[in-house]
Amino acid sequence: MIPAGFEYHRPGDIASAIGILQEHGDEARVIAGGHSLIPMMKLRMAEMGHLVDLQAIDELKGIEVGAESVTLGAMVTQHELITHEGLASAIPLIRDAALQIADPQVRYMGTVGGNVANGDPGNDMPGLMQCLDATFELKGPDGTRNVAARDFYEAAYFTAREDEEILTRISIPIPGAGVGQAYEKQKRKIGDYATAAAAVLVGNGKASVAMTNLSDTPIWSAEASNALAGGDVDGSVSAMLDAIDPVADNRGPVDFKKHVAAVMLRRAIGRAQTRAG
Known part of the structure; x- marks a missing residue:
């Protein structure tokens, strides 16, 4: 049309x-x-x-990798997230996830800011940013303010961003050496949203767990994260299954989605643990 x-x-x-x-x-x-x-x-x-x-606004572009944090301009494309070696070294989880978004044609144009800002519960980056404890910079008529990714999502397509505000930059603390990172996603076909996807950080006595497309917002669970930090994988999976709230749709019934969620989370935990140094 x-x-x-x-x-x-x-x-x-x-x-x-x-x-x-x-x-x-x-x-x-x-x-x-x-x-x-x-x-x-x-x-x-x-x-x-x-x-x-927003394509012509240079202030919204660029990737900066510092000693303790990474800053992404809102107009950085998924392709740039994949090909930036400094970013891949500092936070490999971002490349992991970006490679699983849609297809190359979409990734050349799709931006990280657009992916996180519109509040679509099926997008990959919102849950990832919650796992990484990212902060979103918003600019509007009243100036600049920062909102934690874990506080940003209110309901499907509803966020803390005001109508006259623009999400301009994303700041992410670098997890550091010894922290394993992994993103696992199950989808019906290339280009589809996830049936379930899991982002995991684990190592050095800390952990963070978030999941995508299993509620009307991305889900980061403090209980699941704390259980995993203590070495309790089963407890982490159980806590996350309690936190999600999937609905039946063309990707399957609720019980199936919960099953897939548990499988994806266990895979992500296993891979992250293997990568932890």
């Missing part, structure tokens, strides 16, 4: 983009890679009077 008519904006800086959002209110929406919004517009599930393309 063809989307309804809209006015296209391509600002060159963040302030201009925010100004357009202020001017047009609910009629305006930012677009990054476009893989979520454009299909919805084609199906007439979303009609926007104004699209604000």
Whole structure:
């Protein structure tokens, strides 16, 4: 189908983009890679009077790897996450996950900011960012604020971002040596959302566990993480199964999804433990 008519904006800086959002209110929406919004517009599930393309804003680009943290610009593509050797060395979990997103054509255009910002419970990066204890930088008319990834997601497609705010950067602490990292995903076919996916960090007496597409938000479980940090794999899996809330759909009934969730989580834990130094 063809989307309804809209006015296209391509600002060159963040302030201009925010100004357009202020001017047009609910009629305006930012677009990054476009893989979520454009299909919805084609199906007439979303009609926007104004699209604000962020591609020309250099402030939203770039990967910075420091001694203790990594910073990702919101417009960094999934392809860049895969090919950046410094990032892969510091946080290999990100490359692990990005390689499992859709297909190369999508990854060349899809952005990390778009993946985390729209609140789609099927996207891979939100759960991953919760596992990594990332922080999102938001800029709007009232200035800049930071929101922890674990506090960002409120319900499906509802987040802590205000309508006139733009997610600009993502800051991630580097787990450090001795911490194993793994991402496991089960999907029906290439390009599909996960039936269940698990992100795991474990080592040096600490752990973090998050899962994707098993509730209306990504799920990070303190109980599952604490159990794994104490070496209790069964307890970690049990705690996560208590935390998720899948619904039956074309990927399967609830019991099947819980079974797949347990399998993916155990695989991710096993691989992360093997990689822990």
